[in-house]
Amino acid sequence: MDPHEYRDARWYALLRAAADLGVPDEDAPALVAQVLAANRRSIKRAEDPDPLVHDALRDAVLGPPPQAPSRRWVGVVALAAALVGIGVVVAVTRPDPPPPDRLRGDQVPSLFGYDGSDARALLEDRGLRVTVQPFRACEVYGRAVGSDPPAGTPYDAGDPITLYTSLPADVACLTxxxxxxxxxxxxxxxxxxxxxxxxxxxxxxxxxxxxxxxxxxxxxxxxxxxxxxxxxxxxxxxxxxxxxxxxxxxxxxxxxxxxxxxxxxxxxxxxxxxxxxxxxxxxxxxxxxxxxxxxxxxxxxxxxxxxxxxxxxxxxxx
CATH class of the missing domain: 3.10.450 (Nuclear Transport Factor 2; Chain: A,)
Structure with missing residues (x-):
């Protein structure tokens, strides 16, 4: 299976799986990304990569059984060492706190004030794969009214995003x-x-x-x-x-x-x-x-x- 297609289809499910294993929410994206990178070749050869990826994710968090009481973090460190060996850096430390009054270049931008075409161009320029979906709202036709994931969400180039553009609900709500x-x-x-x-x-x-x-x-x-x-x-x-x-x-x-x-x-x-x-x-x-x-x-x-x-x-x- 194409590794990029698998990542797009299963990204959020893998984040939930990491959370179920005890990984903090803020650390899960980095860990999942590195597990996918480390298993790229296996994913490409597999018809159904889910079992091997979930096993790799479990091993990354808990370590391969049997393991000492500290096996959770030993497993993460072992994964980091392995990935460094193939030229991939693993972030096992907590990322910097998000800025309170601005958005970084790796966060979904605010679409306030944009119409649909300008918002789509902005998101595509950031490397996102945009799907435009009309949304019934009391707003002028075609204005950007939101996105999924929303403004501020961290993203990688190639990630999918849905852009919602206004479709006036009825005449009464826009006198x-x-x-x-x-x-x-x-x-x-x-x-x-x-x-x-x-x-x-x-x-x-x-x-x-x-x-x-x-x-x-x-x-x-x-x-x-x-x-x-x-x-x-x-x-x-x-x-x-x-x-x-x-x-x-x-x-x-x-x-x-x-x-x-x-x-x-x-x-x-x-x-x-x-x-x-x-x-x-x-x-x-x-x-x-x-x-x-x-x-x-x-x-x-x-x-x-x-x-x-x-x-x-x-x-x-x-």
Whole structure:
């Protein structure tokens, strides 16, 4: 049997088998990977590699019988020595603690703010084998809404991953569909993953703690033209945040978007009141931080005839 296909098909079952043998969850992936590497030729020759791999895994953990009381760790050390002899390094020590506020290159990335095509490209660029599956959700069509395994999960190149993209559940759950689509367009623009939204000839920008700024149409359509406002930089930074929730099992939280009428959702948090007259076409976009504490980043978007005429922004305190 092809060793790579066997690994893909049986990886999680082998992790469970290692756990049943007493291997700590955080050590199981390294041990299973090394057992598979050490038995690659036998797996390739076998029609059903399961028995030999389970025996090798048991021997790696418990040692071949009979064995002294300390045989569990003697077996692991023996496996390490054997693998070093064939040029494979075995990690029998506990890996470094996962970072609490970012993801390493060997962890599944956060897909917050991505549409399906960009998320797929990101995952494939990381060497993952991607399957896209629609998922019924109250979200704009085609946005990335999650993955299996989720963000933060360690992976190896060639591992499979399922990317879930939104399929709006029904009309009733997305009465704010157009506002939500406009919010994602603004976020895509901030993250350099999409064109500029439709801006008016002049755009008034009300930063959280400074005087209003005015951008002409050309500057508004250029991400660099927003540098003095801090708005796009803040949206980009908020989009990329993650927060470690649990090490066992390894779990991360990512931001969340809420789109509400401008008079709702501020609570004790707020933004400047723009001097925008003659328009009732306004909504508020908030990005809740992963920790869900403090005031979220909040952007109020004012439009006339479909074009953005003003933005009021507060960086929040999350």
């Amino acid at each position: 704010d569909y157009q506002d939500r689509a406009a919010s994602w367009q603004l976020l895509d623009f901030a993250n350099h993953r999409g064109p500029a939204p439709t801006f008016a000839d002049r755009v008034f920008v009300y930063p959280g703690d400074g005087p209003p700024l005015i951008l002409d149409h050309a500057h508004a359509e250029d991400p660099d033209g927003w540098a003095t406002t801090g708005v796009l930089d803040a949206l980009r930074a908020a989009s990329g945040r993650v927060s470690l929730v649990s090490e066992h099992p390894l779990s991360y939280a990512i931001p969340a978007v809420h789109v509400v009428p401008v008079g709702q959702g501020a609570g004790g948090c707020g933004v400047p009141t723009p001097a925008v007259a003659g328009t009732a076409d306004v909504f508020a976009l908030t990005i809740q931080p992963p920790e869900r504490t403090g005031c979220p980043l909040r952007v109020e978007v004012y439009r006339e005839d479909g074009a953005i005429v003003a933005i009021a922004y507060d960086p929040g305190s999350g």
